[in-house]
């Protein structure tokens with residue numbers, strides 16, 4: 001275990017640190033968390049990342065309104081795998097506080113440890129309805145919105161936001177204060193404005209300032225692609241934990257690398273990981289969705305290796321999961337001895353999402 005991990009462990013284990021306003025964070029397994037990603041962090045992917053050592057897991061965003069109307073598709077999105085040692089949150093979006101209150105019991109019954117509210121989604125369809133990052137434009141309203149929800153649900157409440165609407169409306173300090181006054185357990189911050197989308201780099205300087213100005217736990221997020229960067233940012237910025245999104249798709253071993261639990265070789269191997277994901281997918285999804293999700297992981301795992309684009313092309317033509325696994329076995333056997341490709345933070349990869 002390297003030096004910085006020892007320092008983090010001390011910081012995260014608050015025997016000697018002042019008690020913060022939120023206690024939920026003290027139950028996190030470690031300070032390296034899986035970021036919520038729509039179409040990706042469903043129950044299967046969360047279980048896989050749990051097994052891969054992620055400290056906390058958050059679902060893809062789910063419509064609070066959809067749950068109120070009991071939409072079958074939306075209700076399927078709130079399934080949670082059982083693992084007593086793991087913190088799992090369900091992320092909701094909406095514009096009407098009563099919707100969150102009405103559905104809190106549903107997500108509690110599923111076994112969620114906390115309700116997370118999406119205040120970061122930049123997508124037009126979402127912000128036009130006053131949801132996602134639109135809620136950051138009026139911090140006073142945000143405080144009353146969150147306070148109402150907090151007072152009427154039993155589950156701990158957390159939020160994930162951006163740094164503001166645009167460079168002229170960097171409301172992050174005010175929105176963090178709003179979340180703290182409302183009684184949220186922590187704030188996760190994707191260090192970009194809504195206007196930036198996924199362009200430019202996440203502003204870790206600003207996240208450092210936010211952390212310095214608040215006693216609320218802050219979770220930093222954006223552009224972490226390797227364990228060294230994760231550990232450095234955690235140590236240097238003072239944030240309480242970091243969330244990793246796209247970096248974990250291409251390198252699901254990143255959490256174990258961060259905590260020092262991974263040895264010299266990839267364990268499990270790429271192929272074993274794919275087989276495990278297949279098992280999980282089969283238990284939860286129909287054949288079509290199982291195939292789609294399995295192909296996606298196979299393609300992410302191949303990124304950066306020679307022949308990856310041909311492999312990707314072939315994967316999307318592959319009609320059965322059996323063939324996906326066969327082709328993946330062949331491909332990974334050919335690249336297994338090569339060094340793991342570098343994933344530079346400036347490299348464009350999945351430049352869109354709901355947060």
Ligand SMILES: Cc1cc2nc3c(=O)[nH]c(=O)nc-3n(C[C@H](O)[C@H](O)[C@H](O)COP(=O)(O)O)c2cc1C
Pocket residue numbers: 035036037038039059060061091118120121160190221222223224243244245246247350351352353354355
């Ligand atoms: C495909 C995709 C889907 C996403 N979906 C969500 C979501 O449902 N909720 C959310 O809060 N953030 C979502 N995000 C944002 C990520 O959680 C994260 O903030 C962002 O990708 C930056 O972190 P990264 O550089 O580690 O990926 C999504 C991002 C991507 C790329």
